[in-house]
Amino acid sequence: MSFLQGIAASSGIAIAKAYRLVEPDLSFEKKTVNDTAEEIARFQLALSTSKGELEVIRDNANVQLGADKAAIFDAHLLVLSDPELISPIEDKIRSEQVNAEVALKETSDMFVTMFEQMDNEYMQERAADIRDVTKRVLAHLLNVKIVNPSMISEEAVIIAEDLTPSDTAQLNREFVKGFTTDIGGRTSHSAIMARSMEIPAVVGTKFSTRDIENGDIVIVDGIKGLVHINPTPEVIAEYENEARKYEEQKAEWAKLVNEKTVSADGHHVELAANIGTPKDLEGVVNNGGEAVGLYRTEFLYMGRDNLPTEEEQFESYKAVLEGMKGKPVVVRTLDIGGDKELPYLDLPKEMNPFLGFRAIRLCLEEQDMFRTQLRALLRASSYGNLKIMFPMIATLDEFRDAKAILLEEKEKLVSEGVKISDEIEIGIMVEIPSTAVMAEQFAKEVDFFSIGTNDLIQYTMAADRMNERVAYLYQPYNPAILRLVKMVIDASHKEGKWTGMCGEMAGDETAIPLLLGLGLDEFSMSATSILKARSLISKLNRTEMEALASQALQMNTAEEVVQAVKTATMA
Ligand code: PEP
């Protein structure tokens, strides 16, 4: 038995067999073949096996993810039956006497390059389809296993180098009991999604894919950040016991589901949830969320091969607003970039994607895309209590430009006779230090702030949130971060506005006493953290936490702050 230490990314305990989700090695050598008929038959077999497999994946996707996602696999099946692609491959085997791998790769590369160069979105999508399908057929020719998370049909712990947010979205909660990755930090988006899906996860273990084989028994301890490989029966029994205790604790917190969030001395704060799709609403309601503090709309744009239409977006936003029955819903406009990619936008690769052309920067340039989203949001506004928030605002001009576009679209819709709420608040995420420093100026123009500490900490500490080697610099309790948070809260209150926090820090047990003391109005977190946070706040005295926070602001290190919180909350 051995174990790996990683970063506890999503609480809970999972015990199951390992399922490796690792990119296969598809390298091959060029060979001369004498029996070309036999080589063509080998190619045909790989084709038909791929077709059978894609049909199963399509049917699974249809049930689990809906017809629109399943349509991607229909497109792949069409490619596999297209004589314009298949005949040239067979001709090449025949005329050049090369192995099927070479004929397939060279022919498909030619089509991919040709389609990619066309100034036509449809043809560019076909290039992506050909690339995907080629990978699958090549894997069958080489006899290597190609993995697909939606195909998992027995209880498993996923082992991966990294999981993209769209991989994570495809995981079937019924069978996927937990996951562990080599890279990533607590605020990488796969970790955030694991928490909202209540899948125990440990990330940043460095060696999961090196040390764990398919079928190994694995324990994911998402509380301590440990991964046990082939544990002894005693360790399994111990963990089964831990898992039971964890469930009991959850049952205790569940009693607070219909309560307000009030500190021991009677101060009310709002506990809101972060969501990625309308499906997450169930978790918000079950966990007693008082609002949606962050709807990450980019997930609507991911795991597909074209932009969502205004109508599709309108339906999603309306569903969330109606589902919350008049409670506040803060919708963040598209925040693509960093670790959230949209392959179909075909943006050039960047050296520093987290510092690059992302979020509001992209939206202010790709205005058609931005305006479509804003129209969908405005149209949905009459179905609930909508607040709109712009991500990654670095300057007042960016905010003013984004707001002006929003108001232009509003005016157009009003003149078309569309009913739009008059009470939509317009706010910004504070994720960039320049904006925190200039909070007083911003507070005069925005309706609210929501502090995005996942990015604010990575930019303040200059430490990539995806890189586990610098994870020690993710320091929410560092006085530098606390001072920035205070500046934002104070600036908003001076102008009669409110401040929320939707980064992971808002749900962090050690940070909550400090944030309560600093005067934070709204705490937005994974739905699954809400009840625990409510229980904690009900035991804290806000006046005492104010004193704790002012001391913390004067301290030298994060460690000193943690110690002070421990002392103050134990008393
Ligand atoms: C943040 O940066 O804190 C945030 C909430 O946004 P995201 O995690 O989606 O970047």
Ligand code: MG
């Ligand atoms: Mg962010």
